[in-house]
Amino acid sequence: MSRAGGIASRSMRKRAGLLGAVVGIAAVGVAAGVVAERALVRRSKRAPDDPYAGEEFGHLAYDEALTVTTQDGTSLYVEIVEPTDGVELDADFVAEVTGAMTSLEPTLVFVHGFCLDMGTFHFQRKELTRRGDYRMVFYDQPGHGHSGKLESGEYELPALGEGLRAVLDETVPEGPIVLIGHSMGGMTIMAFAEQHPEYFGSRVVATVLMSTSGGRLEETKFGLPALIAKAGAPLLPLVNSATRLSGGVIDRARHASSDLAWLLTRRYGFGDTKPSPALVSYVEEMNSRTSTETVARYLRTLYTHARYPALKALRNAPALVIVGDQDMITPVTHSEEILRQLPDAEFVKVPDSGHVVMLEHADEVNAVLTAFLEKLTA
Template identity: 85%
Template sequence: MSRLGALASQSMRKRAGLLGAVVGVAAVGVAAGVVAERALVRRSKRGTTDRYADEDFGQQAYDESTTVTTADGTDLYVEIVEPADGVELDAQFAASVTGAGSSLEPTLVFVHGFCLDMGTFHFQRKELTRRGDYRMVFYDQPGHGRSGKLETGEYELPALAEALHAVIDETVPDGPLILIGHSMGGMAVMAFAERYPELFGDRVVATVLMATSGGRLEETKFGLPALIARAGTPLLPLVNSATRLSGGVIDRARQASSDLAWLLTRRYGFGNPRPSPALVSYVEDMNSRTSAETVARYLRTLYTHARYPALKALRNTPTLVIVGDKDMITPVTHSEEIVRHLPEAEFVKVPDSGHVVMLEHADEVNAALVEFLEKLTA
């Protein structure tokens, strides 16, 4: 080996050792506070009347499950819920959106956010299934839930748009669509609009954007899981590099600090200072199943998200924007900026709610969503 090569190799080993040491120190620091954090979690849960204590947050019923493979070879897990027998879209509305006398009901396609999975829409799925009015498609985004991860390269929002397109092609080959995106899911919808603006007003007849943003994410702590959020944005490049070297170490530290993760989930995900402990645990469970490697590979693209111009495609469709007034991850100002670009959009600001508004205040979100859907067929 040449002297230059030897020096480069030595430098890389030192850097790897430094990164490993930093991660190790972080893990030790987290572990040292676990006892106190567990006591705080117990106090947080004690004496709380939890309306969701008996809620079954397990898998919900579906009529069909399938796997959709994207162009880059990622397998996406999909579940489909069919409408109740005999439910059809109003023929006049169908004709207006399809240009024909079709009575196809609109299919609702749900796109979840970062570090979550299709269970994000637990209460919306439950209520709309009870009503039986719509065909619904749910899928786990690449690297999340039961979907496969990207084998090489970065997760890019245009790739998430292509994933959405692949799901639509496989599960909704024709008929009207309503896209419903939360957080990063809303950004995937915007990226989809950027790539396929001709579909809006033709196939995509309405859009719902929940707790999302068209850009400026560098100003927020976007959906960071516990260990990374604790370090803060300035350390992201360090954590990203460390993840490639020792992602398993970070994952183990996160698991060891589950109570810290629970507290941070409550702090950053919810607006009410005493939310349902069962809901907090449900969200944290989804968070914890997302690997540190996936987190790091998504963060780099999320912080560069800037798609306000893509919103012009949504002007051809009715749009509903929903946000919690105490959202710390994609604050109200981000939704207000979306509405500024879409002045005809309906805007619902849910009081005393944080980033997981559709879980924390499911009744209010369901009411707004059902009213919006019913207006489309009135």
Template identity: 75%
Template sequence: MAADNGRTKAKRRAGIFGAVVGVAAAGLAAGIAAERAIVRRSKRGVGDIYAEERFGALPYDETCTVTTADGTDIHVEIVEPADGVEIDAGFITGVAAGPAEPTIVFVHGFCLDMGTFHFQRSELTRRGDYRMVFYDQPGHGRSGRLESGEYELPALGETLRAVIDETVPEGPLVLVGHSMGGMTIMALAELYPEMFERRVAGAVLIATSGGLVEQAKFGLPTIISRFGSPLLPLVNNATRLTGGVIDRARTAASDLAWLLTRRYGFGTTRPSPALVSYVEKMNSGTTAETVARYLRTLYTHARYPALATLRETPTLVIVGDKDMITPVAHSEEILRRLPDAEFIKIADSGHVVMLEHADEVNAVLIDFLGKLER
């Protein structure tokens, strides 16, 4: 009888969650119904500069799988510098063996994958100056999923440490994190401050947050964010019962997903349709179950004390001035704790600033990397 009551309550909670999501979806659909008629025309993208871009098809020199302590397999791709560029194994501080080009480790955000850094990877590969490491976060892209429980930011920090240990066992590092990737870097700093004293030559925090979580939407429509906190205890049970249904509904509503991606991810009024489609493809590749298992850790993210570890580390903070997911105020709070950090606010850009305004972000990133060598 107790078990039956438990199942009844679980179903009732799932029903409440489903009803709220249904109301949210209905409201959103009504709000943008007028736009849906132009989606297909928009996707054709006459004059789209990225219409022929081969997103997700960049070369690498080596690929490997890193297995974390919790048993999750992480997909990693490594790009080596061009012939003639030497990577020194010396540390930036401590016992240095001379000038060294750092290895750059890129950490992507929530509901995305390593393709987030498509244009940075393309340009830096063309230049051939640096060794680069890219990986898909747990539950994202080609990486495995956590067997049970929720995804926690400390575990993401441990995943980053495992990737570093396997692919860059020694030598200087530059860590580049977008959105949840920036939070992952903060988690690493919290867990292993000594790495930032001896090995981390620089950090780049793009469109991220140190803890203004109650104001962050993390890509969710406003109505869902508004009711998200009290619903979070229900999310796991709800997705066990309805995750497949949510996934199928999301696939069926691809036009709506495309419009939401354009609205919440970009700052320009007419972003490249091919670019919007690429970001939407990454979003839709993340299952509803994975989304649910990440939500609580994102809403409870509070890593401002960890930023103290970065005070002596050269840091670059980048944000789009029209970021609706982690607005400019989030970066400004980081800067309050890292007053010596370099701050770049890019006009007419949303949350995926490194894709939307790739040339500007590339120029700033390359300049930052050059300063680290001087």
């Protein structure tokens, strides 16, 4: 064997040994903690006073379902809820914002976040459907929910912005629009604003940003524990390679450790120390349906997200910014930075709430959202 070959062989053995050590440590940790973990989850899920124990998440009615195909060929699943009573924007308001004396019904378009799907807005959809005032459009972003995934490459935010435009072109070809985005959904709206600022103040007459950020995500690591966060950047290439080679194996491991996933979801998604177990389970289910391959291909894009300048386009129409005061994934400071770019925006900080504020404190968010919409519709 040549000297070069010997060095390569030793390098491979060293890496194999390192991976073996990691797997060994993980196995010991799992073996030692699995019993306690499952016992804790069982106790946590037995909350007798859980207000959402009987809630049928993911089973809300719609008037139309369709598939929208983006320019890159990705299929996006869309559901539309029609109003039972038409609500029209005040003519003077529309004239001021759009420069045209016309009055049209606003359509609310909801854009969900990372590792979630349109069900993120379950309680907002339920309440607004009950009221029957607004036409609503919900869709699953690429690689999430019922939408298709990219065949190659990473998920770039500009592509998500173009995906939003494709949905708007297909479902709201005319009339005013209110964009409502949570977490990565808010970033998608920012990417759309960066690409098409002309929509804001003409077609887009208001924007709602929930628990989102204009940048600096590398500082939060999406709420991952400190040890993982510190190791996250150098491990990204390894994660990408691992998912290409054995994504199915990793996904099965995720499902096998669903109890741990449930505990992490409760810890990093919610602000209340004892959130509804049914809500935690619902969010964890949405997380688990997002494949590891999709997660890895989104992470680099999200960590490099920086679109504060794009927020200038949103100044042309009213804006509402909502965040939970205990949000560990996109902390309050990120919403405060958005407010510096949108000084006229309304700001609501919801006490004792984490990242999924619209689920954890649905009544408060619904009250704020409906009040904001009523101002638009006079």
